Every structure is written in structure tokens, then in C-alpha cells.
Amino acid sequence: MRFDATGKVTLDHIYTQPDPRAYFSALRGLDYQIPQLAKPYFAALIDEYREARQVDTPQVVDIGSSYGINAALLRCDVTMDDLYDRYCDADDLSRAALLASDRELVRTRTGARARFVGLDISEPALSYARQAGFLDDTVHADLERSEPTTGQQAWLADTDLVVSTGSLGYVGASTLSRVVASSNRSPWMAHFVLRMFPFDAIEERLSGLGYDTIRLDGVFRQRRFISAEEQSRVLDTLSGVGVDPTGLETDGWFYAQLHISGPRDGTAPRFLETFQRANLR
Numbered sequence: 001m002r003f004d005a006t007g008k009v010t011l012d013h014i015y016t017q018p019d020p021r022a023y024f025s026a027l028r029g030l031d032y033q034i035p036q037l038a039k040p041y042f043a044a045l046i047d048e049y050r051e052a053r054q055v056d057t058p059q060v061v062d063i064g065s066s067y068g069i070n071a072a073l074l075r076c077d078v079t080m081d082d083l084y085d086r087y088c089d090a091d092d093l094s095r096a097a098l099l100a101s102d103r104e105l106v107r108t109r110t111g112a113r114a115r116f117v118g119l120d121i122s123e124p125a126l127s128y129a130r131q132a133g134f135l136d137d138t139v140h141a142d143l144e145r146s147e148p149t150t151g152q153q154a155w156l157a158d159t160d161l162v163v164s165t166g167s168l169g170y171v172g173a174s175t176l177s178r179v180v181a182s183s184n185r186s187p188w189m190a191h192f193v194l195r196m197f198p199f200d201a202i203e204e205r206l207s208g209l210g211y212d213t214i215r216l217d218g219v220f221r222q223r224r225f226i227s228a229e230e231q232s233r234v235l236d237t238l239s240g241v242g243v244d245p246t247g248l249e250t251d252g253w254f255y256a257q258l259h260i261s262g263p264r265d266g267t268a269p270r271f272l273e274t275f276q277r278a279n280l281r
């Protein structure tokens, strides 16, 4: 088992398979659940945005979208348990048959009214999500390292909302500020970020772009530690960034917090307030 500099086990191989089966098989054993906990917040944010900005079908960019998991949950109104059952019990299907079944899911289920764009460095994951119909468009780019191309800027131009689960920490201020710069709409944002990743640098960069950020009270279980060694490494990282893990990570789970950012204009304070008060779990 390999660990990265933060102490997390490296699961890179499951992000680049031709379909999501390895991803869901590996993460089911760890009770990975942050996309499910994020779903009502993202749905509420989309609704609030539609009303506040009078945009019928907002464009949502999911940073580190992988196989389009957040989009699938929202667009098809399914749960993570549904997806675990779907992909963990499908060993005998070809990729083509799995795709056909996912396309049928998209065709027959109705959920959030939005366009979903996935941004990721994994072409196989994006490709699957686009072919399945979970994502409407994909941007295959590493905006931590380089500016978006003209074509990528065009895909991002109509971005209304920017969301993420499980990605910030590896993806940071450079990506978010490049997405904001590419959009002509001052998009609203909601990011679920592990407590071991300080959000200060991102908040500061967004503030320079005219954004306010709030962090919701409360924490969200992301997944179980894979081993005592991973837990011990992550407890060290938390201690290094001044986060007290007592009663949370000490009990065996990674925890995330929700950061919501919006432009300092007439509409943003309303949704920031709404989320501050909200108890959607």
C-alpha cells in the first residue's frame, strides 16, 4: 500500500479504468459516502441559483468529476447505494453493456434540472461519464499546471456553479481561479473538503476575485480509514495543520467540511445566509 504526502493511501489506479466498476468496488469497502451527503446541498444550491439569477438550466462544473458521480446522483436522482449495487454486481457485463444500461438510467430517471460539465485529469473516467450521459460536456485538463486552452475556456464560459467532492486538496486555488476567469457569470461554489486540507489559500485567492466564503458548521463523513497506518499518518497531518481530531478522525473516519463561496453582489449574501441556516442532512 502506498501513501501520499498527506498520509492518505494512493488510490490513483481506480480513477483511470475504462469504467467505474473498480472505483465503486474499492470505495464500497471504505463506506465512501461524501457524494451522497453533498447531494441535497448541491440540489438546493442549483434551485436557489435558478431562482436568484433566473437561469432555467444552470451549468454545473464538477471539479475532479471522475466518472460523473455527483452528476449521476443529481441528474438521475439515485443514491450512492444504488450506484454501489449497480457497479459492484456487474462483473459479467461488457463495458458496452454497462454503458447501455447507464444510458437507459439517464433516459428514464429525472432529477435536478442542470447541465453538468466534468473537469478531470482522467480521460477514461470523463469519457465513460460523457458516453453514459451523466455529463453533458467534459474538460480534460490540469488547470493546476496550465491555463485552459481557448476551446476549454469556451466550455467553461457559461459556468453558473462550481462544485466538488473529494477533489480539493489535490486541486486548489489555481484551478478554481482559472474556472472563474473563464466564466462570464461569476459562478457560485460549493466544495466538500477534508479537514486536513486548509482552505485559507483558496479563500484568499477567491476573495481577490471578489468572492466571500463561508464554512458551514458541522462535519460530513467521507470514508473510513483503510488501515491503522493511514489513520495514524492522517492524524499527524491534522496535528500539523492545527486541527483537533478528537471524537472525529480518532474514531476511524475522514471528515469533510462544506465551503460555500459566492460573489459579493446583490444575490450572493442571500444564498450564503440560507446555507448558514440550512440543516439539510
Ligand SMILES: C[S@@+](CC[C@H](N)C(=O)[O-])C[C@H]1O[C@@H](n2cnc3c(N)ncnc32)[C@H](O)[C@@H]1O
Binding pocket: 015, 034, 035, 063, 064, 065, 066, 067, 069, 119, 120, 121, 122, 125, 141, 142, 143, 144, 164, 165, 166, 167, 170, 171, 175
Ligand atoms: C478522490 S477522486 C473524487 C471523485 C469524485 N468527485 C467523487 O467524489 O467520487 C479525485 C478526482 O480528482 C481528479 N484529479 C486529481 N487531480 C486533478 C487535477 N489537477 N485537476 C482535475 N482533476 C483532478 C482525479 O482524477 C479523481 O477523479
